[in-house]
Amino acid sequence: MKVCHITTVHPAQDARIFYRMCRGLAAKQIPVTLLAPDWFQEEPSLRPSTWNRRLGRASRPRRIGVALRAALAENATLYHFHDPELIPMALTLKALRPSAVVVYDVHEDYPSMMLEKYWLPRRLRPTASTGIGMAHWAAGKFLDGIVTADGAVAEDFAKFAAEKIFCFYNFPSMDVFAAAEPAARSADLVYLGGMSERAGTFLLLDALARLARQGSRPTVRLAGYTDGEKGRAAVTEGIRARGLGSQIELAGRLAHARVPEWISAGRIGLVPLQAIAKFQKNIPSKMFEYWACGLAVLASDLPPARRFVSSGENGLLFVAGDATDLAEKLRSLLAKPDLVQAMGRNGRRQIENQWNNEKQIDGLIDFYRRIAARRQVTKLTPIDVTGSQTANSRGGWNSNQ
Known part of the structure; x- marks a missing residue:
């Protein structure tokens, strides 16, 4: 054939x-x-x-x-x-x-x-x-x-x-996402994908601003595409206006071969999608890539993610569109590094056994x-x-x- x-x-x-x-x-x-x-x-x-x-x-x-x-x-x-x-x-x-x-x-x-x-x-x-x-x-x-x-x-x-x-x-393909514990997980949070209002980027920034006011400033890696130059300018300004520049590393779209190394520097993978029609159906592939790299997942509580995220086992769900709930779930996970590590291991095991x-x-x-x-x-x-x-x-x- x-x-x-x-x-x-x-x-x-x-x-x-x-x-x-x-x-x-x-x-x-x-x-x-x-x-x-x-x-x-x-x-x-x-x-x-x-x-x-x-x-x-x-x-x-x-x-x-x-x-x-x-x-x-x-x-x-x-x-x-x-x-x-x-x-x-x-x-x-x-x-x-x-x-x-x-x-x-x-x-x-x-x-x-x-x-x-x-x-x-x-x-x-x-x-x-x-x-x-x-x-x-x-x-x-x-x-x-x-x-x-x-x-x-x-x-x-x-x-x-x-x-x-x-x-x-x-x-994920197992030959691309081979099991490898990074030398150091230098970032607390990782997001990979589109950066826009509909993707929950500004919702995430609002949640991070709430944490900052409470004295918590986790380090964050953001990478992906934006809605053109205006979209990237809006994200950059959103970070600056909320005073988050010192804790966020902002990168563009990554070649697929670079994704595992980039994600593996984090501890918690984020999926903050808004509850629009598209995201009621499409399953975010980044979720599986986070698990393949041994990260816990924190995702919007939408039907596609709900099928795969077992709360407390491989990640947590938060109320879609709710920055307060997202901030609270982040605060909870950041305070429990051992639980986060266990969630990441469980997610990796599921990738190896079935979701590959x-x-x-x-x-x-x-x-x-x-x-x-x-x-x-x-x-x-x-x-x-x-x-x-x-x-x-x-x-x-x-x-x-």
Whole structure:
């Protein structure tokens, strides 16, 4: 089976696409080509498309056409694409190559996400949300498979594509998050992800200001993206206005390979998301990365986190949007370092035993097999070590046309 992953928006070394999926499949000796707008070094069973540089040079509107031509040139058995704007391309690809299996990966609750896009005029947001909802309906009806990152998003698709869905959670890869106790945990608190009002950044700053007035100034590491330059300026000013500059280290977006070392310097990982529609469904991947690095987790009490945070065992929940409760939970945890350390160990153990990418990859391969069999496109057979004609010399699965 030849698999081609496609994105025109995400970088080639995106955490979900490259590290979790493409590398995970390649580790199982399944040949993977990644079509993305930048280059990377070829690895065993994983190579960049020869079209990547051309895709990167194209303007964003033109990338859809380039991606379609590249996908046809790759002549894959299964195409797995990652951007909602590529749904028209995928439907066209399906029409031109009806024998191929085409899968749409829904990274986020995009209809809800459109309602919060800062760069989109407010009057246009409901229309954009409805438009993506209609595109999702078409993808569910006419494509071969739907992969989601969250159970709640999968439930949305189940209304019209129940037999085509697989939920691939953003669990950490054990080869990236290898167990290693840092020389010193120099920061009390760590936050990794988007920094904005909706992400709870200013709620966190308010809670830290409350603690400061009580004489407690924990050290904090913040890293991630903002809503453009204005967004970063707002975060910087928020820190300055609250007098928190001496205790906060502010960094930008981190390459995925740097994340484990950066997180591991902390003791408590923060997930202060606000109770907006998107965060009622999307599971924050940072939560699992904190646990993979041995941190306790303090998260907003929202349905996605509630499923994984066992209060007092691997972390605590606080009332979403309540800076007073967040400050109180922080004060409580900071006063109990032994409990925090035990929570971090418990979280790491759960990652090792169940919430890891290696287990997810087995499920994804099985999903590929099932939808391919349903399409009667290809019969996947396990490697034959006796050397018969169905065996692939590089291992893994073969496609018998």
